[in-house]
Amino acid sequence: MPYHIALQQSQKKRILADIAIDTDGIIVPAAMLENWQQTLDLLSEIVDTPAALIMRVHQSDIEVFASSHSLGNPYKQHDKDSLGHGLYCETVMKECRELHIPNALKDKNWDKNPDIKLGMIAYCGLPLRWPDNTAFGTICMLDSKEHHYSKQFRSLLSRFQNGIEANLVTLFQQAKLQTHNQQLEQVVQQRTHELAELSVKLIREIETRTSTESSLEYHKSYDPLTGLPNRITLINSLSHMLEETHSKGNVSVLYVGLRNFKSINDSYGYLIGDKILTILSQRLQHYADENTFVARIAGAEFVIVQSHTSPHTQVNKLINQIINCCNTPFGVADFVITIPSSIGIAQASSDGIDASVLLQKAGAAMTISKAEGSAYNFFNQDVQAALRQRYQLESHLVDALNKNELSLHYQPFINLKTKAVIGAEALLRWHNPLLGNVSPDRFIALAERNGQIIDIGNFVLHTALSQAAKWCRALQHDFKIAINISPIQMRNPRFVEHIADLLALYQMPPTALELEITEGMLMQDEHLAHNAIQKLQALGIRISLDDFGTGYSSLSYLQKYSFDTLKIDRCFINKLEENEQDRELTKAIIAIGKKLNLEVIAEGVETLEQDAFIRNEECDLGQGYLYGKPITARQFEQEFIHKTEH
Incomplete structure (x- = not known):
């Protein structure tokens, strides 16, 4: 059997083996621990509780792995306590569920808990587990006074729990991959040694005679990077x-x-x-x-x-x-x-x-x-039809700009306190004589793939900034215009400089421009996004995090980036009347925005009940059909600008 084939089979057996991982030996990187620290600090501030902790359990004790830098917190990092005498966190890990104790002094099951000696009488904690279902520890909040942690705060704690457990999955997979690689190396070394003992001379003769032939044959059949066929x-x-x-x-x-x-x-x-x-x-x-x-x-x-x-x-x-x-x-x-x-x-x-x-x-x-x-x-036949439709869309999209088929509509932003129109979002529209009105959901991704998004993005920027500059001059004050930005536009090294040039060209005040970016853009390249956001804000341009709450790591982005606005996704707003969870999450998002001094916009508002709810929660701005549908620039002027002038 050729050596490389024997090696591949041996590697495959090792890869398929179920290897136990010593999770207690996994080290949490400093950068990840710093993110956890920031999470605890933010949690302590939002919930207004003196102590927010991440605990890590060991064989015979439990350790304060990270502790919030908050006033009145008696717990220090690396503090340890032995197991077996009724700690709050022991119960959370043992029963693998949430534990909520508003006042231990009033609870006969907890009035002798060791944490009372430190003055901590209120507790709310959730378990943290590795992917193999072994315990890592807990994430918890404690207070020196009676504290009935609200459903909103407990939901926030659960979101942080999910984020940390996602980090634990990454660490676990890295440890498992490292173990796999070590075992593969051992197999290779052992096999190499055995073959060398059998016949060093024979191997050298075979390698000399067939190395070129084998290499060519291998590369004809296998991918050189991954070793896969x-x-x-x-x-x-x-x-x-x-x-x-x-x-x-x-x-x-x-x-x-x-x-x-x-x-x-x-x-x-x-x-x-x-x-x-x-x-x-x-x-x-x-x-x-x-x-x-x-x-x-x-x-x-x-x-x-x-x-x-x-x-x-x-x-x-x-x-x-x-x-x-x-x-x-x-x-x-x-x-x-x-x-x-x-x-x-x-x-x-x-x-x-x-x-x-x-x-x-x-x-x-x-x-x-x-x-x-x-x-x-x-x-299936639908896929075949969709493929034909995609090719049809692509063929028409190529000439859409040259044939003036693209246009912008504008949907107003409403100040919920004054009920005044303070700005608008520019929304791209495409009308083709043959295809009719084509929604952006169908053609934006296509434009990103075929490279047209740069030209289309420039059309949107020129059109929206030119129009908004006219409205700013007519109203004699800033009129906020919000524009969605594609990740491909932001990857352009001259993107910030290009925006500055356009603002100068149309004599548009930077403070009147708000660029909307999505979580997907941040996930693709955090380093590039961070630099671009900093430079844009230095110019005075506002940055909005669009569709907030729909991604699993939205909260972590609030720690990493400096946003000006949070935009609550319409999926939360359109179910406010019948879904209690959406109401609580919307309240929490507005509260987070307020706590971080961010402007909060609720999009997709269509009913008076939804409007009343977000007003009652002191949301700043509203956007949706209740206040106005997306309309042409001329219609927008007649309905909103001229009324404001008078």
């Missing part, structure tokens, strides 16, 4: 698999593509990008077995082929495994990078029995999945 090997193996299973069962082809991977290479460099692809290939190999085949066929695109007898159950299980595999953050060179993925699935024999045809159809389904922003799509 390449496209040629995939087609051959898939064809063979289809022949074998033709009368026995089914074959599914899963085409996996990482979204926006080019931005990773552009922002972090190709070495980081290659490392991510290597890590992902190692993760995917966990699912390789005698019925499952993994290949890398191009760039950030992988294919997993599986033969099975129960197609529906097995393929859905594999899809979920791959989604979890891709969505787990990548920890590389002190960066924690998250990259969304899209999967396209084609199946034999319903979608064909030819390897190339199945691969092409799975790729088409993946393309549609990327365009829609969905996790996965099965190939």
